[in-house]
Amino acid sequence: MAREKKRWGLTIVGTVVALVFLFPxxxxxxxxxxxxxxxxxxxxxxxxxxxxxxxxxxxxxxxETPLPFNLLSTVVISLGGTALALLAxxxxxxxxxxxxxRLRLPFLxxxxxxxxxxPTVLASxxxxxxxxxxxxxxxxxxxxxxxxxxxxxxxxxxHSFFASVPNEIEEAAWLDGCSKGQSLRRIMLPLVxxxxxxxxxxxxxxxxxxxxxxxxxxxxxxxxxxxVALTRFIxxxxxAWQYVFAVSIIGILPVVALFALIEKHLVSGxxxxxxx
Amino acid sequence: MTAPTTARRSRNxxxxxxxxxxxxxxxxxxxxxxxxxxxxxxxxxxGYMIYTSFRDLTRFGTDRGWAGWENYxxxxxxxxxxxxxxxxxxxxxxVVALSIGFGLVLAQFLNKRFPGRKILxxxxxxxxxASVVMTSTIFVYGLDPFYGIINKFLVDVGILxxxxxxxxxxxxxxxxxxxxxxxxxxxxxxxxxxxxxxxxPHDVLEAAQIDGANxxxxxxxxxxxxxxxxxxxxxxxNVINVFNNLPILKTMTGAIPGYDADTTTSLMFxxxxxxxxxxxxxxxxxxxxxVVVVVIGIYLRVVRPMRQED
Numbered sequence: 001m002a003r004e005k006k007r008w009g010l011t012i013v014g015t016v017v018a019l020v021f022l023f024p025x026x027x028x029x030x031x032x033x034x035x036x037x038x039x040x041x042x043x044x045x046x047x048x049x050x051x052x053x054x055x056x057x058x059x060x061x062x063x064e065t066p067l068p069f070n071l072l073s074t075v076v077i078s079l080g081g082t083a084l085a086l087l088a089x090x091x092x093x094x095x096x097x098x099x100x101x102r103l104r105l106p107f108l109x110x111x112x113x114x115x116x117x118x119p120t121v122l123a124s125x126x127x128x129x130x131x132x133x134x135x136x137x138x139x140x141x142x143x144x145x146x147x148x149x150x151x152x153x154x155x156x157x158x159h160s161f162f163a164s165v166p167n168e169i170e171e172a173a174w175l176d177g178c179s180k181g182q183s184l185r186r187i188m189l190p191l192v193x194x195x196x197x198x199x200x201x202x203x204x205x206x207x208x209x210x211x212x213x214x215x216x217x218x219x220x221x222x223x224x225x226x227x228v229a230l231t232r233f234i235x236x237x238x239x240a241w242q243y244v245f246a247v248s249i250i251g252i253l254p255v256v257a258l259f260a261l262i263e264k265h266l267v268s269g270x271x272x273x274x275x276x
Numbered sequence: 277m278t279a280p281t282t283a284r285r286s287r288n289x290x291x292x293x294x295x296x297x298x299x300x301x302x303x304x305x306x307x308x309x310x311x312x313x314x315x316x317x318x319x320x321x322x323g324y325m326i327y328t329s330f331r332d333l334t335r336f337g338t339d340r341g342w343a344g345w346e347n348y349x350x351x352x353x354x355x356x357x358x359x360x361x362x363x364x365x366x367x368x369x370x371v372v373a374l375s376i377g378f379g380l381v382l383a384q385f386l387n388k389r390f391p392g393r394k395i396l397x398x399x400x401x402x403x404x405x406a407s408v409v410m411t412s413t414i415f416v417y418g419l420d421p422f423y424g425i426i427n428k429f430l431v432d433v434g435i436l437x438x439x440x441x442x443x444x445x446x447x448x449x450x451x452x453x454x455x456x457x458x459x460x461x462x463x464x465x466x467x468x469x470x471x472x473x474x475x476x477p478h479d480v481l482e483a484a485q486i487d488g489a490n491x492x493x494x495x496x497x498x499x500x501x502x503x504x505x506x507x508x509x510x511x512x513x514n515v516i517n518v519f520n521n522l523p524i525l526k527t528m529t530g531a532i533p534g535y536d537a538d539t540t541t542s543l544m545f546x547x548x549x550x551x552x553x554x555x556x557x558x559x560x561x562x563x564x565x566x567v568v569v570v571v572i573g574i575y576l577r578v579v580r581p582m583r584q585e586d
Binding site for chain 1: 299382388397417464
């Protein structure tokens with residue numbers, strides 16, 4: 001009985017903690033529904049007098065930024081980056097998990113090191129390279145950057161799933177006459193499916209939220225993703241905060257939902273098995 | 277007697293070596309896409325950045341030739357560099373230490389059983405999943421002295437007498453940015469430490485209890501030492517992320533004139549964006565890169581990731 005009570009006491013503490021983590025996002029949620037006049041009102045009110053859902057319609061057509069293109073950029077870059085990362089990571093994760101060869105550990109080490117490097121520190125080198133290649137200010141540049149810098153997580157997480165499949169299962173498939181490609185497709189893929197889903201979702205979210213490299217590599221407004229475009233609503237003298245928050249809701253809600261799906265696999269992938 | 281054995285052994289070794297070389301060749305098609313991507317978009321830009329740091333570029337990117345150490349000298353001569361270096365140290369050490377501290381407490385809490393724990397885990401994820409730029413802009417709005425909701429709240433509950441311009445001058449702006457950096461770093465830290473806590477076996481805790489250890493003793497003598505691995509990982513990965521963090525400073529203190537609220541990372545972006553000096557920015561980036569490489573070295577030595585691979 002006393003124990004039950006104590007547990008509910010923890011729930012109350014937990015509610016306070018939850019409010020601390022949610023309060024900025026509550027401000028965002030409410031702000032997105034404030035009319036322009038009310039969001040700049042001095043002193044401010046916590047809740048709007050008139051709720052204005054129209055912000056979600058009018059934000060697509062503003063002088064500040066071509067928002068439909070920005071959403072398209074985010075979607076194309078995220079899908080492209082995720083597809084490319086998966087295409088490169090899947091075979092590498094499979095082979096390094098199931099086969100022993102001399103350069104296996106050096107390769108895995110190289111992958112690990114790229115996880116610790118971020119496009120932020122290499123921005124000037126990336127900028128110069130893409131200018132020389134003539135693909136600066138294109139979606140392709142950002143697809144390449146996102147794929148390369150998120151490759152490592154994808155390799156690690158899928159590697160650990162491939163490595164956990166017992167050898168006997170694959171050998172049985174070979175004995176039954178499966179080729180290597182067939183056994184990979186028919187036997188391994190269904191077993192490692194959760195690892196692939198985790199890799200895909202994590203990479204997609206990382207691409208979706210990328211900011212620093214896009215800021216340098218995509219100077220033209222129609223090419224910019226939502227993260228960069230968003231800051232255009234914040235002016236030196238006047239800011240359209242209602243649009244900042246409405247855009248942020250589109251930018252945040254879907255990825256939080258996706259993130260929650262893969263939460264339990266994240267730590268092992270991000271720490272390369274350093275923490276189980 | 278020995279000669280044939282030796283011969284056989286060396287023949288076996290040669291065969292094995294050939295087999296290994298063959299498997300390495302077999303591995304290549306599987307690894308090639310990843311290698312091309314890493315080589316082209318990670319390693320090559322490192323080299324190109326180092327090369328650019330020794331070139332003299334115009335603002336439009338035309339290469340005017342060899343510059344020697346000139347770009348590095350220009351970086352070291354920046355009047356605001358000492359302040360920026362101090363800021364960078366305070367930023368990294370302060371944000372990481374506070375994140376670890378809060379993370380330890382929160383992980384301990386999430387490791388208990390209570391109704392609603394699963395929901396709380398999901399809530400803690402939100403700042404981790406959400407775009408950092410978007411999270412920071414909420415604070416830029418909330419901390420505004422005129423229409424900011426957070427300012428109003430602080431006045432309403434009696435913490436402040438009047439609204440305060442948190443982001444109008446360098447020091448309060450920098451400290452506010454640090455607070456936001458802690459806010460977005462705590463979730464990842466918590467989840468790594470929680471994973472560490474879950475590896476502490478239950479019977480060890482029971483044994484400590486039977487031996488008469490109280491809760492504080494059990495935590496510091498038994499649980500905490502077993503968290504060392506998780507702490508090392510959380511610290512180092514946070515150091516890298518916090519050191520490289522641009523969005524928070526860019527949105528929160530970017531509008532403050534001067535460089536008093538800048539770290540080496542945000543300074544580097546100012547040199548690229550406002551001054552358009554890619555060569556000087558590259559020299560600073562190389563210095564940043566050296567810091568990152570040292571941290572990676574520490575990571576590989578201390579944490580020894582991939583240990584289950586050996």
